[in-house]
Amino acid sequence: MAAATASDGWDFSILEESDGLRFSWNQWPSSRAEAQKAVVPLGCLYSPLRQIENMPEALQYDPVRCKTCKAVLNPFCQVDFTNKVWSCCFCMGRNAFPPHYAAHITESNLPAELIQQYSTVEYELQGTEAGPPCFLFVVDTTVDKDELEQLKDSLEQSLSLVPDDALVGLITFGKMVQVHELSFEACPKSVVFRGSRAYDPAQVREMLGIRGTPPAGPAAAAAAGAGAAPAATTGATASGLAKGSERFLRPAADCSMQMSTIIEGMSVDPWTRKDDERPARCTGSAIATAVSILSGSLGYRGARLMLFTGGPGTTGPGQVVDASLRCSMRSHDDISKGKDDAKFVEGATEFFTELATTCVSNGHVVDIFACALDQVGLLEMKPLAARTGGLLVLADSFGQSVFKESFRRVFVRHDADAPPCDAGFLTMGFAATLEVQTSPEYKICGAIGPCTSLHKKESPCVSASELGEGGTNAWAMGGVDPSTTVALYFDLVSTDPKPIPISKRRHIQLVTRYQHASGKFRLRVTTAPGIWCPDPSSKAALAASFDQEAAAVLMARIATDRTATEPPGDILQWLDRSLIRLCSHFASFTPDSPSSFDLGSTFSIFPQFMYHLRRSQFIQPGTHSPDETIYFRSVLCREDVSNSIVMIQPSLISYSFSAPPTPVLLDTSSICPDVILLLDTFFTVVVWRGSTIAAWREQGYQDRPEHEGFKHLLRAPEDDAQLIMADRFPVPRYIICDQDKSQARFLMAKVNPSSGGATGSATDGKNFNTDEVSFSVFMEALIKMAVQS
């Protein structure tokens, strides 16, 4: 559905709700030069599995494609009802309708995919059946006893959350890797692998007695990109597994007893260690073994490898730290200076990236649940999750709700009142690929998000300039869920400044092929039209179409992507320069007169977003460890616009007796002794009580009948915090604290130091000493630079 522009401005939520799309600019300049002046790149954020209310039930037939460019028939294609032909809105090619369309189609009898409001539809691809998904748990047992008990508890609960027909498997690891047999009922039995070495996939299959090969599924078709015609799954037996692997991967309903028994019997890895050593933990070998089992048993079929780990890998391939406690986990400092403690980073990252490549080619997903008080090597393992569309959860402990509740939410299902083809199935999708088609006037530079380029350079939609995962118009996305969001960046073809006729439309088509939890393959097709700026000499139309939230997120993703290769200082400089150029291009002002500066309403909060992005943990690691930093960045690169905005500029709500709950500035001026503040940073939700409120609470006012109002005031922010946390993934860390207490730093670290600075005083508990630049100083400098002639 087009984001209809009313005379009073654009409503970006329309396109987001109907198609899961948000563009930085909704009306595009017509030439490269004009686009460059606009500074913020042409791009969009797309959520391929977003739940769309008015989407028709999955169509039970295969899509009709343009014979020339393979674009899917959509509501923006022109239809000639007399001659039964349609012309493609991308390549203008004329296509005859297939006979069964031609026989019935009239202006009043349209197939769903031609109805205007169904700009996003889903097809259930016929003759494809991959079978139910597979869940392989890979569990670290070298953790404290308490931690292991908590983890066991969660694992047991999850057995009731996994669909009955889903395959499950279990691997535990410590010094060794143990692959548990699930078909042997007499007593627990397992195959043991040494943790200190890497077994190649053939050796793993050999040792496990997996003799057959996985059924040849639609792998070739999917690997070739979503555009290829889907091949039928062949050779799928009852379980659809390679012969021999049914001992280790079994339908949940058939082996829940054995699984429970094994989980219950899990104990802390018994190997003794020296006083000055870390426990031997072969995380790398365990993951490699699991990857080999999945690829050897299932082939191209939806599967999740779920890693639960409580510490760093200390032995075998993918080791991230020396076993000796005399050596410490690498810090940002070690990595940037190439110090000895960082010696494993490169090799381990390479090792895990290679495993990720195997997973990508099979459509398998790797989720990492890291629960520890120190780093576990998330930095090195990140490609496993990021490239396969896996989930990352970083918590302090397996007992924390950040882990426990998040893990439960992985298994969320469609509502019972959803269409029958969805109802009751897990919402997660597997083995997804995304292919994008563009109008000839623009091309794709790349994507930033949980995806891997499929290197389809030959497509005419691919630009020569690359950004993120570039040089392609198709990506492997692996695991997808309703919140998965990918950023796409575009480039205009024309260098000619003459305007594109107003009647001309540009189009984008996003085709996501994925395995539904039902085992059937689905194709979600979103087609969206857009318009061009009528007059290159006027910036008004362009400015009015600016979506500052989407723009901030697109900028944040580029900045985050660049952190992999550039020091933070360079990225800050790029952000600053971009903002100055944007302001001097779009604001109205008299040269050299800061007071005349006026930035239009569509840009009003963009500088604030950039200010908070600059000082955020995404760009400047600050006091966070490499693991934490990579975690924050990965989550930012997979969430939708509204969640990302909360991450960039946390929201703050003030509760007091004098007014209803009010959103307030993320600023020290909002900190008062007689208010309660609710801070949401996405990762952490903080209820902060001003010192007066805290004192009243300590005196028990809330328990006295005459202070009923106080009781309600205390409760309101806590209730709202629960609402925020109710369906977020990962579940945020929840902090309740009083002013000036240690935990209040979760709030103080986020607020703008408006009245702090070197002149501030620490005594009133409101300001704090810092040499950091406040927003108003930042804004002053920005305006001064922008108006400079």
Next chain:
Amino acid sequence: MEYVTTWFYDVLSFFGLYYKDAKVLFLGLDGAGKTTLLKVLKNGKVDKMAEPTTHAGKEELVYGSLKIEAHDLGGHAGVRRGWKEFFFDVDGVIFIVDSVDRDRFPEAKAALDGLLGSERLASVPFLVLGNKIDVPSSAGDAELRAGIGLMETTGTDPEATKSTGVRPIELFLVSITKKTNIKPAFDWLSAYLKRQVPGASHF
């Protein structure tokens, strides 16, 4: 100058003559100011307020002619259990106390006592910092000493304890964010670190 020093270290390490940086642990309860101190020493300025630390941090600091590998460990009760994993090859401990938060003096005392009783840290010099003295209500020297049970210390003159074999320990009252009194405290500690790092005298 830094270039020359770095170069010199590289040459020394090439010949195997270079001794590792002095390893110093930053310890104390959560909110005492460990991370802020590390950032002040590292950058010379106060960054935005740090969120409570969970994962241990590590920075290389240069103090005069001394290179320090500073470990900043989280201070809340859960993380404190993991402190002992860092007690190997330690050359110095900086223990920071929030001198305003009197309610937590007993907790700080317990943590400090635990450290002083650790066999692995038996001969390691302890620099105790009473932080946040810019706040008017902060505890003074005597009150803080009583609060954390640190009546006897070895004195501010490193020479005096040189050959006594007693573990050096001293309290300094500081304001980290105002950068008050940090230098004398560090001069005191570095006098011991120098002695412990053979080879450092070459510079």
